[in-house]
Amino acid sequence: MKRLFTLLILLAVGFQSNAQTTSIDPWIKTPANVLNDFMDQRFGLFIHWGPVALRGTEIGWSRGTNVPTAEYDQLYKEFNPVLFNAEEWVKTAKNAGMKYLTITAKHHDGFCLWPTKFSDYNIMNSPYKKDIVGELAKACKKYGLKFCVYFTVLDWHDPNYPIHLPDGKNPDPKADMNKFVSTMKNQLQEIVTKYHPYMLWFDGNWESPWKNEYGVDIYTFLKKLDPNVIINNRIGGGQPNSHPKLSPEIIGDYATPEQKIGELNMKDPWETCMTICQQWAWKPNDKLKSLKECIQTLAKTSGGNGNLLFNVGPMPDGRIEQRQVSRLKEMGEWLNTYGESIYGTKGGPFKPNEIFAATRKGNKLYIHVFERKSTNLVLPALQGVQVNKAYLLKGSNIMHNQDASGVITLQLPAQLPNAEDSVIVLELNTNAENLPVQS
Known part of the structure; x- marks a missing residue:
């Protein structure tokens, strides 16, 4: 029709x-x-x-x-x-x-x-x-x-x-x-x-x-x-x-x-x-x-x-x-x-680089970690957004911190579960798809 x-x-x-x-x-x-x-x-x-x-x-x-x-x-x-x-x-x-x-x-x-x-x-x-x-x-x-x-x-x-x-x-x-x-x-x-x-x-x-x-x-x-x-x-x-x-x-x-x-x-x-x-x-x-x-x-x-x-x-x-x-x-x-x-997601809000990329769907922000450069992975500030939970996709919870400016710090495991790309899920208090792209 x-x-x-x-x-x-x-x-x-x-x-x-x-x-x-x-x-x-x-x-x-x-x-x-x-x-x-x-x-x-x-x-x-x-x-x-x-x-x-x-x-x-x-x-x-x-x-x-x-x-x-x-x-x-x-x-x-x-x-x-x-x-x-x-x-x-x-x-x-x-x-x-x-x-x-x-x-x-x-x-x-x-x-x-x-x-x-x-x-x-x-x-x-x-x-x-x-x-x-x-x-x-x-x-x-x-x-x-x-x-x-x-x-x-x-x-x-x-x-x-x-x-x-x-x-x-x-x-x-x-x-x-x-x-x-x-x-x-x-x-x-x-x-x-x-x-x-x-x-x-x-x-x-x-x-x-x-x-x-x-x-x-x-x-x-x-x-x-x-x-x-x-x-x-x-x-x-x-x-x-x-x-x-x-x-x-x-x-x-x-x-x-x-x-x-x-x-x-x-x-x-x-x-x-x-x-x-x-x-x-x-x-x-x-x-x-x-x-x-x-x-x-x-x-x-x-x-x-x-x-x-x-x-x-x-x-x-x-x-x-x-x-x-x-x-x-x-x-x-x-x-x-x-x-x-990957499927059915939106890109962003962070620009991909050699360390990580991000995709998003609903209230979930997926962080694709390519390399463990240090103990922590620091993400750009997401102002007015709260991370309620952080965990490895199909895995355990991970420690995270968010300062007053919205900068997110993720504590990476000593061994990433996947050598090519390990994915960390951040569950937010808002729809991740609505977040503005970070410069």
Whole structure:
């Protein structure tokens, strides 16, 4: 009923795709309750995968650089990931404590992991001939994860897109952006109507052929298909530095800082995307992040009021490396104990640092302790707030003191219960979510 009501409103305000429009009609913006639900998820799996895994180089970016263009464009003829199992991927995410999954349905190299009718350069023309996107959508539904899709707004393989190599130079005068945008809409309509993604993760909006009005047009088009689909901030043109933030002129629902933890922001939703190794796509012997780095990245991201989209790059045969699966499982084991301090929380009121981060929910303030520098941990003053109780999450009470100015001192145990991140719960005499952010 709510969706029908939204569609009626859209029609009433003259809902049309107009490539000359440079701003989004506020009536069609993703509802706040939908975005709040997204931010409550806190932790998702990013997957960069395609025929390039056969070479172990970066997806898209190695086309015409590390791998000759002609060779790169023929890799799909060898791509036969016979060990791909969508349920195993989804169970890996679920065992890690992740709540959603995002797959690169089409990256900058133009290869499509679903059987699109609008390009022959797709998975059905590989030896594998199975719908990767469809299998993952089905597995996510079975195991209760939200299914999301990555889709680029540039395509170096498509002759109608003016740029054909990662260097962004020498636009092709024979290219036709109107035809390119038409193809893009057709493919997105396939994805939205067939797989019903919870969120669409766009990328590639920095190149000059992609104009802001195209982003407005696509956003509006998508909202006509599904008013509740969530869309990131990489869809508008001319915004090369916009990923870490949102502002009124930026198109999209949330910000996407990349390979770094976003800053504490209680106003705008954001999601850090980061690799579990170093490269987005699979690379042999790529350096894996330590468990400490993984867990503290999640805690600091949540402490900044953001989500973490953590990336794996599966191997050519379709499996995720066992060492990556094991690392993610270790994160899930930590979340089995400490998950209440992550899911459905707000960040703050303290800015995360190398010693601790804070999250909050109801009258509880969760202090994520990363390192025992001394016997006591001193927190910034919370004026007018009283700490009624302090204890280790799933553990014993700890001694605490609060002086007249509101400065809180916590007496840490001689041995923290978790080497990566031990969580102390402070029960307050007020709603912790209403506390102002400390400078």
